[in-house]
Amino acid sequence: MDERLNTGISESPARTVLRHSVMTFGTRMAIILVNIPTSIMIARLLGTGGQGTYASAVVFPAMFAFVGLMGLDSAHTFLISRKRYELAQVNGQSLLLMLVLSAVITPLYIIFIRYYDGASEPGLQSILRTAAVLIPILLAKYLSVALFLGLKRIRLFNIVNLVQAAVLLALMCINLFVLKGGALGAVIAYAVSETLVIAFAIRAIRREAAGGRVFARPAPGMFRTSIVYGLQGHFGGMLTQFTYRFDMFLVLSMLGLKAQGLYSISVILAEKLSHIPQSVNVVLFPQVSSLSSEEANALTPRVTRNSLFIVLVAGAALYLVSRPLLLLFYGTEFLPALKAFQILIPGIVTLSVAKILSSDLSGRDRRIYHTVATAITFAVNVSLCFAWIPRFGIAGAAWASTVAYTLQSVLMLAFFTKLSGCGLAETVLIRREDLALYGGLVRKLVRRGGGG
Numbered sequence: 432m433d434e435r436l437n438t439g440i441s442e443s444p445a446r447t448v449l450r451h452s453v454m455t456f457g458t459r460m461a462i463i464l465v466n467i468p469t470s471i472m473i474a475r476l477l478g479t480g481g482q483g484t485y486a487s488a489v490v491f492p493a494m495f496a497f498v499g500l501m502g503l504d505s506a507h508t509f510l511i512s513r514k515r516y517e518l519a520q521v522n523g524q525s526l527l528l529m530l531v532l533s534a535v536i537t538p539l540y541i542i543f544i545r546y547y548d549g550a551s552e553p554g555l556q557s558i559l560r561t562a563a564v565l566i567p568i569l570l571a572k573y574l575s576v577a578l579f580l581g582l583k584r585i586r587l588f589n590i591v592n593l594v595q596a597a598v599l600l601a602l603m604c605i606n607l608f609v610l611k612g613g614a615l616g617a618v619i620a621y622a623v624s625e626t627l628v629i630a631f632a633i634r635a636i637r638r639e640a641a642g643g644r645v646f647a648r649p650a651p652g653m654f655r656t657s658i659v660y661g662l663q664g665h666f667g668g669m670l671t672q673f674t675y676r677f678d679m680f681l682v683l684s685m686l687g688l689k690a691q692g693l694y695s696i697s698v699i700l701a702e703k704l705s706h707i708p709q710s711v712n713v714v715l716f717p718q719v720s721s722l723s724s725e726e727a728n729a730l731t732p733r734v735t736r737n738s739l740f741i742v743l744v745a746g747a748a749l750y751l752v753s754r755p756l757l758l759l760f761y762g763t764e765f766l767p768a769l770k771a772f773q774i775l776i777p778g779i780v781t782l783s784v785a786k787i788l789s790s791d792l793s794g795r796d797r798r799i800y801h802t803v804a805t806a807i808t809f810a811v812n813v814s815l816c817f818a819w820i821p822r823f824g825i826a827g828a829a830w831a832s833t834v835a836y837t838l839q840s841v842l843m844l845a846f847f848t849k850l851s852g853c854g855l856a857e858t859v860l861i862r863r864e865d866l867a868l869y870g871g872l873v874r875k876l877v878r879r880g881g882g883g
Contacts, residue, residue: 458589463703465593468600472607474692474761474765477607479689479765480688480692481692482692482696483690484614486679487691488561492569495539495540496566497672499539500574501665502662503528505660505793506661508581509660509793511578516653517644519640519644519646520649521578521581521653523647529574532570537563540566549684552688558614561618568625569625572625574632578632579635591627591631594627599620602620602623602624670802670806670809671839673812674839679698681817682828686824686825693825694771694825696765697768700749701772701776708738709786731851735858735859740865742783746776753773753776757769768825770829772829777833778829778834781837782836784859785843791847803846805839807842809835811838812834815827
């Protein structure tokens, strides 16, 4: 059934965000259950070196695609939410962007790999060059996701991501157990699975057009509007991604492929916590884009403090089971990743605040605040990485990330409270009425479980 028919027209923004966030989080938990065996297979069958190769071949092209897109995917989400242009015009611009940017970014990526010191190990450079095929695929995917979010098709967005994860698991099984394709086959399997998102997007576009135009020439001034909006936050978004992933570049170049494999597992496990704020982030951005400032001021603090509380509880639980979890999933070969894993957990917890507030500021068309915060954060992160990785290894990279993540949230809180007038305590401290809501939800679940 069409998602639009399931949403009551009188539903409050807070309830809409809650419903869609719960839906998205539930889907992400299902995706985790699918992704965990995928990650375990890659790590156990390929070892630390193969894990490092696969992680590098997936992360590096994604970084280039994200940087080269210049925030235009977020601009498309914003423009579709505000209904400033026809959907066919946005689709037409998306197609042009994918073709032009692919032709520019892919050669730059290949040149980078040619001269990157970290890619000097035997066999690694050829796999990283092959991974260049991911760049046009990921560009098309990012623009497709912008379409889903701009139309507020959250259910479809979740289905697409779940199917992609399931197909990736199936392809990895075929590659690793049947074809014995190794790290290169794993990268190809990943590329094939990502194309599914594009296929779903094409189908959604045709349904949305309802027999009308699917693609149209972009309207005059549309690209200028998009690039102005996109670049306001893109530098910040780019630095955010560098803050999240630049440590992997440095670990590979300073410590080698085995350390990269260990560190990537630490990141994979710790970032499971980020699914909670990211579920809210996906929903909040288009929602705030359609609200007045007063409505957003009432919504965002409530969403932020509850998200932080849930992530904090989940983070404490994850820390307590971190060692048995690592041993169960990856075995003793990856036990040296434990310390970095534990160090990253508090950083991911604090980062949840910055993730949610960035959606609010983007929805208010105030992305410049996010850019300033992340520029400062990135400078601190890089400085600490260069100082601590040679001395402390992957634990130093983890400490650099945790300090940077915490600083980013502190800065975003300062900007948000100044811009909105909302109080700091109101934004981050859980309230009695919030706890009462959780108590009511637990009682409701217990009654349902007991058949009452």
